Amino acid sequence: MSLRLSTVILPYRRWHEGGRSAWTRAEQLGFHTAYTYDHLSWRTFRDGPWFGAVPTLTAAASVTERLRLGTLVTSPNFRHPVTLAKELISLDDISGGRVTLGIGAGGSGFDATALGQEPWTPRERADRFAEFVPLLDRLLSEDAVSYEGDFYSAHEARNIPGCVQRPRLPFAVAATGPRGMRLAARFGQAWVTTGDPKLYESGTPEQSIQAIRGQAERLDDICAEVGRDMTDLDRVLLTGFTPDRVAPLQSLNAFVDFAGRHAELGFTEIVVHWPIPDSPFAADEKVFEQIAMEAPAQLR
Numbered sequence: 001m002s003l004r005l006s007t008v009i010l011p012y013r014r015w016h017e018g019g020r021s022a023w024t025r026a027e028q029l030g031f032h033t034a035y036t037y038d039h040l041s042w043r044t045f046r047d048g049p050w051f052g053a054v055p056t057l058t059a060a061a062s063v064t065e066r067l068r069l070g071t072l073v074t075s076p077n078f079r080h081p082v083t084l085a086k087e088l089i090s091l092d093d094i095s096g097g098r099v100t101l102g103i104g105a106g107g108s109g110f111d112a113t114a115l116g117q118e119p120w121t122p123r124e125r126a127d128r129f130a131e132f133v134p135l136l137d138r139l140l141s142e143d144a145v146s147y148e149g150d151f152y153s154a155h156e157a158r159n160i161p162g163c164v165q166r167p168r169l170p171f172a173v174a175a176t177g178p179r180g181m182r183l184a185a186r187f188g189q190a191w192v193t194t195g196d197p198k199l200y201e202s203g204t205p206e207q208s209i210q211a212i213r214g215q216a217e218r219l220d221d222i223c224a225e226v227g228r229d230m231t232d233l234d235r236v237l238l239t240g241f242t243p244d245r246v247a248p249l250q251s252l253n254a255f256v257d258f259a260g261r262h263a264e265l266g267f268t269e270i271v272v273h274w275p276i277p278d279s280p281f282a283a284d285e286k287v288f289e290q291i292a293m294e295a296p297a298q299l300r
Contacts, residue, residue, distance in 0.1 A: 003259060003299040004269040005292065006033040008072055008238070010042075010276060011051040015059055019051070022274055023060040027067040029292040034060065035072035035102060035271065038079075041110045044279065054087045061095035068098045072238060072271065073174045073192065075106030076125070076132045078115055082157045085139035088169060089159055097164035102192060103136075104174035105129035126179050127151070133173070133183045140168035172236055176215055181222045190234035190269070191219055194241035208242040209261060216265050236269040237262050240281060248272075249283040255291045256298050263299060 013019040026034040038053035112119040147154045170189035184191040196211035223230040248258035273281040
């Protein structure tokens with residue numbers, strides 16, 4: 001399988017002031033999927049414009065035809081499976097079956113307290129995630145669902161006619177720990193990692209490769225435990241959070257080398273951030289477009 005190249009377009013621009021053009025350009029450049037973050041606000045963008053993921057993806061679906069669309073990632077921080085399922089089924093219908101749900105356990109950022117609650121501990125996030133994913137799987141696959149859990153409930157929740165994609169739209173499950181990886185192995189069509197966050201500040205690219213190799217090997221073991229064919233689970237690397245940072249986007253050769261080393265670890269999709277000036281994702285747009293157009297052919 002050829003290594004797929006995808007992008008993340010952060011929702012910080014008004015639709016008619018550059019927002020729309022990024023999504024249409026992503027399709028023109030041949031990206032496999034264009035994702036967006038599903039946050040209420042995020043890090044250094046907190047005090048500036050930031051738009052909702054589902055409306056943004058709905059608008060993107062209306063101006064593209066082939067480009068797959070998705071979140072990277074949605075989390076339980078401010079989502080409920082019942083309402084999220086209804087939005088996803090609607091988005092999948094509007095897009096003609098082009099949606100992938102990136103989903104993760106969430107973190108301790110601004111989303112964690114925006115609804116007025118105390119931030120959950122890592123254990124609480126993992127517990128909620130373990131309930132969130134199976135319930136969402138049912139809601140997207142069954143016409144009517146009732147459920148009573150420790151954190152989430154559904155009472156005769158109707159989701160007719162269901163997803164365009166059958167039996168439901170695909171999940172790309174972000175996880176680095178064993179509980180999350182088991183969810184990826186059981187419910188995911190893809191597994192997502194950003195590498196080892198402990199290496200971001202002071203690690204080396206070589207240490208990052210070793211850490212990601214270790215993650216991939218643990219996922220292999222978990223797939224074997226649950227009886228999942230590991231070759232049936234796509235592996236997605238979201239770049240920008242390894243010690244390399246944006247170095248792979250400095251030239252076509254640098255990116256091909258970076259992507260090739262991760263393809264050797266079994267990754268099937270590499271995701272790069274759409275350049276944002278004066279941010280951690282700043283990059284030369286001409287080089288970025290060259291990578292989009294020429295790198296996939298070199299990575300087959």
